[in-house]
Amino acid sequence: MDHNGWxxxxxxxxxxxxxxxxxxxxxxxxTQQYLPxxxxxxxxxxxxxxxxxxxxxxxxxxxxxxxxxGPHWLRGTTWTMSNYATTSQxxxxxxxxxxxxxxxxxLFGLVFLLAKNTRTSGSVQVTVQGPGLFHTTQIPIxxxxxxxxxxxxxxxxxxxxxxxR
Numbered sequence: 001m002d003h004n005g006w007x008x009x010x011x012x013x014x015x016x017x018x019x020x021x022x023x024x025x026x027x028x029x030x031t032q033q034y035l036p037x038x039x040x041x042x043x044x045x046x047x048x049x050x051x052x053x054x055x056x057x058x059x060x061x062x063x064x065x066x067x068x069x070g071p072h073w074l075r076g077t078t079w080t081m082s083n084y085a086t087t088s089q090x091x092x093x094x095x096x097x098x099x100x101x102x103x104x105x106x107l108f109g110l111v112f113l114l115a116k117n118t119r120t121s122g123s124v125q126v127t128v129q130g131p132g133l134f135h136t137t138q139i140p141i142x143x144x145x146x147x148x149x150x151x152x153x154x155x156x157x158x159x160x161x162x163x164x165r
Contacts, residue, residue, distance in 0.1 A: 014028060055126050055153045056137030060160055065128060067135045075164035077130035081154045085122030085141040092117050124150045 049061040059066040059124050065074045095115040102109035120143050127136040 010165075053153050053156050055150070055157060056139045058128065058135065058137060060157050062160065063164055065133070066131075067128075067133075069135065072130060072133045074161055074165075077128050077133065077161055078159065079154050080127045080129075081123075081151065081156050082125045082127075083147060084125060084148055085120055087118060087120045087144065089116045089118050091115065120144055120147075126150070126154055 015131035023091045031058060047065060051059045051061055051066075053060045057068055060074060063074055065072045065077060091113060095112040099109040102112065106160060122141050124141055124147060125136060126139065128134075139146075141150075142148055
């Protein structure tokens, strides 16, 4: 029985394959392979490292990626971007009112129905994966230009990854 009073099956094949030892009450047995890079090998950014681009809550320098979880090496990361924004067109309320007001005058009111407004809403999701790193962020979108700016920032971060020291 474990520390919660439940019987845990013990399979020697699972233990040999590196599966966690369920008899360990801490739950951290055989997790050495998943630990992050030791800090003496990962000193973090210095004063000389300046932020070159920010993407959501992430900042990128020439060698580091800084997330809310701490700094990580930029080298070896993979950046993906998913666009969840939608753009729709609609006839504004003033055009519908103008149509009904001017409709009796030689069908001139129908011209008002040609007026259209465009609305963009949604978000862009940016995900970064690397050795010991998985971070995702959502960037709210209100215009098509913001989508292009997010794509440009992610592409610049990919450029920095390709040239990371």
